[in-house]
Amino acid sequence: MRRYMASGALVLALVWIGSTLVPRGNPGAFDLASFGRLPVLADGRIKPMDTVARTSLLMLQGRQRLAAADGRALTPEEWLLDVLFRPEVADAYRIFRIDNSEVLSLFGLGAGESAGQVRFSFAQLQSGLPELDRQAQLAGPVDAAARTSFQRAVVELREHLEYYGRLKYSLQTPDGFDLSAVLDDPGRLAAGRPGFETMEAFSLLRAIPPPAPSARLDEWQSMGRSLLRALPAGAVDRPVRFYAAIGRAWKAGQAADFNAAVGAYRADLSPRFAPLLRRCSLESLFNQAEPFFTSLVLYVAAFLLAVASWLKWPAELGRAAFRLMTVAFLLATAGIVARMWLEGRPPVTNLYSSALFIGWGSVALCLVLERLNRNAVASSAGSLIGFGTLVIAHNLSLSGDTLEMMRAVLDSNFWLSTHVVTVTTGYASTFLAGFLAIIYIVRGVFSRTLDRPTADSLAGMVYGIVCFATLFSFVGTVLGGIWADQSWGRFWGWDPKENGALIIVLWNAVILHCRWGGLVRQRGLMCLAVFGNIVTAWSWFGTNMLGVGLHSYGFTNAAFQGLVAFVALQLAVIGVAAIPRAKWRSAALAGPA
């Protein structure tokens, strides 16, 4: 039994991963999967409907799961189709997450029937919209950084409602004009003009592709614009007809018609847009497989196995942990590569992808360390960081599409792939040193498992990783300086993010000099490395929270409390390390170290 544990864990993990890659069938008669792979232009890039549905749900309600009023689970595609074609049904779905109780009281919600709820439907919010508008106007002129939590929540909800409205009028007019019946009757079509104008002004999706593939994305049109251009001559674009047919079939609940319309549209597109359709299909598969979620669960399993291996069956459990971490790592690698391919960019382009990459880099280093030491220490640190960074990434994905477009100044694949990747590797390794140090302290103080050889091996790892971190954070920071010199005219501008990176370099230099100078021994080295976690977290997130500087591109509210808690935890660990050696449960360390 024990002998097969590692292989068994590996096989289970692979089977599970395989199951996520099998395209999921449609829950009913409607071919939702094919609809989900249709391409549209939104947020400056072409993506499948599936991505629109999932990122919208994540942004509005913080999760992809959704249930209708009767408790039936909805797929993201079903929800999107209802929003696009059956607004009266969609308005009843509870998809607006509101956590702020003062905002709830604006709508008279949060008490009585709705007490304890956090998600509300558009219908529930509708009566309070004028007051919300007024509050949003009051909050508007206040600096984003100076807003109270109420004001932030008001502004955010206002943005979410606007987003929902824009999505809703992407393929239908606000006045319920029945498009499919009048497409071939120019006279009656013209009656829809006011509605088309609203659609042109507001629609979130540009769903109508140009007649032939073009590098110029702005040739993709909104449905409203396409209809307005068709009005004088009466020649309606073919994609408009297909969407009208899809909409009619969805409204009427006729699966056969729906599937025929979706199929016909795909067949119409495929001779001209074959590569695009392929990319959208892959993105849809990627969305559905959720490789980062699978990877996250595997990291948890690996961590538990690694910790268990210190107590019992070190060889077998340690090997199982290592294999699971390897699988999770390979899966995350595949996910990152898929994102790079979809985006045509280096791995790190925004805060979200920096979280993925920091985890990836740390785990890569841990795989090497574990091969060298085989004591499950690096496995546990790596899987813990892998898990933590994926949780952070998940929370960052709540702000919208994570494959967002790059602002002009960041639009340089050369610098993104050199500076950003290097400095992120620097972050990753500084974190890794800190987590290894936490393992040293926690195991040493609270368990008897930290014997002299393990302690020395940990100390060696921390020291080596700090050297590595110094090199990468320095080179990364310098490359950032060179980029800044190339694009802004100064090598160093004391911008908060630059300062954060500089502090990491300086802190690593402090650790190295303290060790070289004999100012600290093993325990001191560990405390300094744990403090490195605080320094890195500050640079990664804290600097963005100041709301000043050229790098303040990724601010998130909820992150602040997380940061404070993280810092407190690190300080607590350092405090624990300050307990006199004689009181540590691992007695082997009591002697001179």
Place this chain on the structure above:
Amino acid sequence: MPMPRPNPFALFTSLRLTVVLLLLSIMLVFAATLDQVHLGVWGVQEKYFRSFFVFGHVPGTGFLFPVFPGGFLLGGVLIVNLVAAHLYRFRFAWNKLGIWLTHAGLILLLVGEGLSGMLQQDHQMRIDVGQTRRYSESFRETELAIVETTHPGYDDVVAIPAALLAAGAPIQHPMLPFLVKPVAFFPNAMLRTRSQAPGGPPSVATAGEGADIVATPIPLTTKPDEANWPTGYVELAGPEGSQGTFLVSTMLQQPEAFAYQGRTWRLALRARRDYLPFTITLLKFTHDIYPGTDIPRDFASTIRLRSDDGRDDREIRIFMNSPLRFGGRAFYQAGYANNDRTTVLQVVRNPSWRIPYVSCALIALGLAGQFGIHLLAFFRRRPGAPPGNRAAAAAPGMASSPPSP
């Protein structure tokens, strides 16, 4: 290892000092980062980095006292520390080459930053489509320009830095037949017409537009999207007495015109100008966004550059991440205004801009080399390696050269 020679610089050679300096630097950088919310990035640089001491003041009074070492002091002592350590403590050895390179690069980096702090000038050029310019304007410094327009063929310009107006002493310039007496100077002020502010105090100005304007001093702003409007009053006095007190402000669009002894002048407070030995004409400005969003995709200025010596006359496209370097200056696409009809170029003059490149290459090389040596030692020390090697590599890198306490 031989006994270290006693030396008079023991303090400066110590590794403890290095660590203390690094820690102080971290604290300085951290405090400066936080203070950016209040002071803005330029204010922070003056207060924390381009200074020998960071000053604080006793609450409730204007009394200033140093509370923390500033960037120049920390950088300077760090250089002394490094040089002293290398002179007295380190002995050159090939396996320490990495450390030598790293420290040499670091010294160069600190010197370069110091030089940049002293030498770098940041200007901007705002050019409308079709317009030709031959000067750049300072972001933060202003000057009082007194332009004699008597001669139809040319102007004579006397430019007085605003700092002299703030100092308050009368200024006599050989090209001017009158004395310029600064009466008051405000680094930032709000200007309103008398009709907008009927209750305002009477104007100090006795001549020109300023007599009808109420100027109220307001605190300096550091917000990136707000500008300061330096404003002052200057009195012009000839031998026969005062010729009037004028209001000057960067907020006033039109210069004041006046005549004296049959000659005519224009008077204006404006951004300090740096005249270039070439002209730049803006031919075209483009500003692309991603369709369906307001995320900027690209800004680009197509300009024509003509040098006075006639050797350069060509078209150049300046866009994000692709500046023009010419005439000892670098021109960056910084912004746009006026419905995309005006481009804003940032003009940076920094004779020491190459130093960081060299120093960083040295440091990167040094770190990579030194840690490479450590890594080799680590692999030799691993279980399974011959025991002799394990002992030899037990104290990797610099640990084999303990500092003299």
